Amino acid sequence: MLEGLAPWARQEAQEAGAEVGAERADGLRVRGPVEALLSLRLAAAVYLRLGFAVPRPRALLGDEHLRRLTAAVRAVAGGTPFQGFRFAAAGADSAVFRRLADELRDATGLPHRPDDGELVLRVRPDPDGSGWEVLVRLTPRPLSARSWRVCNRAGGLNATLAAAMIRLAGVGPGDRFLNLMCGSGTLLVERALAGPAASLTGVDHDADALLCAEANLEAAGVAARCRLLRADVRETGLSPGGFDVIVADLPWGDAVGSHADNLDVHPAVLDVADRLGAPGVRLALLTHELRLLERVLRSQRRWRVDLDVQVAHGGHHPRLVVLRRA
Ligand SMILES: C[S@@+](CC[C@H](N)C(=O)[O-])C[C@H]1O[C@@H](n2cnc3c(N)ncnc32)[C@H](O)[C@@H]1O
Structure with a gap:
């Protein structure tokens, strides 16, 4: 969600039948049918959110957490032609994230493409202050990149x-x-x-x-x-x-x-x-x-x-x- 637009994004999500929960600086937590969420016009992107009660990303390499992550990536990638995945995270090129990438690649068969992977995994401290969260973007491109946009110009509006x-x-x-x-x-x-x-x-x-x-x-x-x-x-x-x-x-x-x-x-x-x-x-x-x-x-x-x-x-x-x- 673009900063400043929360009240209207909330309204639109509710009209689409979603249950709207907490508001964060850059997003709303919503629960609802995926198709309805993907049709939101005021959402810049829709992510599947996984919360992990871990002190640091290294702990995501543990069996149980990896299984959850793999299942989420498989669920999101199933049926959508993603060419690869990438992490959007502070330290995304660190040894921990390289190991995570290897594990995910081996478990899902999806290539790790650090520069242009379309399946984006944002890994960041949970804004609620209790561990870390992984946000898996549901679409290869953000929703703000409209399919009707065949011509772009300098100054084109988001x-x-x-x-x-x-x-x-x-x-x-x-x-x-x-x-x-x-x-x-x-x-x-x-x-x-x-x-x-x-x-x-x-x-x-x-x-x-x-x-x-x-x-x-x-x-x-x-x-x-x-x-x-x-x-x-x-x-x-x-x-x-x-x-x-x-x-x-x-x-x-x-x-x-x-x-x-x-x-x-x-x-x-x-x-x-x-x-x-x-x-x-x-x-x-x-x-x-x-x-x-x-x-x-x-x-x-x-x-x-x-x-x-x-x-x-x-x-x-x-x-x-x-x-x-x-
Ligand atoms: C910020 S851009 C608009 C971008 C547009 N919303 C989009 O998404 O592409 C401003 C536009 O104003 C046009 N413009 C500037 N002065 C104008 C004028 N006096 N009369 C008509 N158009 C003008 C420019 O040609 C430019 O296309």
């Missing part, structure tokens, strides 16, 4: 975060949804997959970004429901008052755009959304320009902040705000 943004902005079948600065289309795809909508529109001024978005929409099977428009967001020609939900993952000024451009773009997006938003419009914005966002929000009176969440995204800590007209 799909798990996009799904969270869509949930926070609200999803209704009658929504006329607009994604300003849609880039590779992450928010548009995630909104289309979240349920029916009256209309789904993405705008970007970059032709290559739109080609990329088109490819992703096609791969997701939602292209026919979406409209892409090449335009500067300040001059779209779209009907005033025509949208119920507007979202934008603004340029962060590092991989995409520049801080100088952002000084214009951030306030402009509020103006544009004010013009294009229907009565009751919900506006969700994500940006890493934290001080600029503060300043822009403070210097206007048309929008009030309904929700303000700081999230973690690839080493950044952007803010996700949901605004309503004051």
